[in-house]
Amino acid sequence: MSYQSQLEQVKHYVLTFFETHHNHKLVYHDQQHTEDVASACMQIGNHYQLNDTDFFIVVSAAWFHDTGYLESLDQHEQHSANLAQNYLRSIAIDEEVTNQVVKCIMATRMPQKPETFLEQIICDADLFHLGGDSFSEKSKSLRKEAINITGHDISKHQWRQKTIALMEQHRYHTDYCRLLLDAGKQRNLLELVKKENEWNIDNPKQAKQEAKKSKVKENAKSMAVAKEKKEDKQDKGVQTMFRVSSTNHQRLSDLADNKAHIMITVNSIILSAIISLLLRRLEDHPYFVIPTTLIIAVSLSAMIFAILATRPSIPDGTYTQSDLDKKKVNLLFFGNFYSMSLENYKAGMQKVMHDSEYLYDSLITDIYSQGVVLGHKYRLLRYSYNIFMFGLIVSVVAFMIFAVVNIKH
Structure with missing residues (x-):
């Protein structure tokens, strides 16, 4: 079965949904981000020469994966999955295919823990920008969106620390993305670390206080690692x-x-x-x-x-x-x-x-x-x-x- 026409229907539906449910606070999780993720999924899918069914699953999931933000900022993945499920059923998509689309959407929840190859593809596509040239611009947009949503100011220093922690923990799941993006991600990470070191030199007292807090967090992290090793042993x-x-x-x-x-x-x-x-x-x-x-x-x-x-x-x-x-x-x-x-x-x-x-x-x-x-x-x-x-x-x-x-x- 060819899903090309159905994929066009999905794209048209999602783009229309963004136009009719605009939220000025969402300056990162917007239509452009969705188009970027869908494009990345297509790029990865074409590299692995996915069959028509798998290609439809992963690209449809990419189109729908952040539509839930337009309905609710809490549990947006679940809302996105519900929207996808209802629409795909309305155009008579096979139930098994629909369920796999839903699973791919839910796999983008942070921290990412994909279980299937298709889930790995959409997870990598969702964070494709971490190793790209547009990383700095995307990070600024995401910080601005976080400020809009929370109503609290987030300093560049605080945001940089969170981003460094994210990038140090993050790993691309597919071989293709590791080969294509790991070098760029490392380059972007080093740039952030450089700016953070400059900030520490300019603010020695605050840096010392944060170092103490970091030690406490490190201990908690060690306990988490020990737990993970236990699961790995199992x-x-x-x-x-x-x-x-x-x-x-x-x-x-x-x-x-x-x-x-x-x-x-x-x-x-x-x-x-x-x-x-x-x-x-x-x-x-x-x-x-x-x-x-x-x-x-x-x-x-x-x-x-x-x-x-x-x-x-x-x-x-x-x-x-x-x-x-x-x-x-x-x-x-x-x-x-x-x-x-x-x-x-x-x-x-x-x-x-x-x-x-x-x-x-x-x-x-x-x-x-x-x-x-x-x-x-x-x-x-x-x-x-x-x-x-x-x-x-x-x-x-x-x-x-x-x-x-x-x-x-």
Whole structure:
């Protein structure tokens, strides 16, 4: 489905919305900022060659992401998301696409914590100016807007400190923006630090007082970092869990294959011995026909179940774009993609890698699928070993009974 016409409708709707809901206090979060973010999203999206659906999602989110400011200054992301959701539903956009647009808008909330690749794109586009030549001008506009909204004066020194803190913590999420903007952002940051150092030299007493306050904040920051490290440790624990589970499943699978190989080999030897030795003498010893038939049946049955346990089952190796968009396909299993082209597989894996929820869901699915296959293997192996064990006992007893009976006669 092509979303080009719908994207034009979205653009027209948002531009009209800005014209009819003008707020003189918003000198930064205005129509120009929205156009800049949408343009940045298009630039990043074209670089990554997004498909029509993903391109529509991220650019539509860019158009809507700050419209909420025109309705309410509090929780503006939620208001923006509601506006986008209502409008996209009115032009019959698919519900799944609409939901992804909403998630992209909510991802721009500070501090940014994007979870998917599309969310990373709009987050980078929203702060594209940090590494651009227009940074100084944009920063002045944002300070003026903050003064307009709060009604309190914010000195250049105070604003500069906040901006330095923001830029030191900020990281671009996409490789493209890191390569394109990191150098410019560092240059802009150094310029701010230079001005701040000049201010500290001109205002030594105030600088000393602020240094004490900064130390207190630094302690609080250290506690926050410790908490973040703890969460990171939990993430590593999850990764270890997946790795250990997958390794254990692989070992159990290898063990099952070895057991099946043993069963096939042993029964092959038994059948060879029966065919080469016993069958020739059945004419002389007809009373061994029944036990011989019995042991042949046991060996064949045990072999069949052992072979079934190791026989591979391969799907058709294809998936559709719809399966990928709805996160229904597990690209970690070769049986789902071996018939697809390399380009389609790369695009699918890029989507998985940039969507942590989809990635972990695929890992869970992969572990579960391995467990199901293992259960099937071991169930068939159990049948094979049971048939062999009990069948061999019955066959040997039968041989003994028929031999004893024949001797008595």
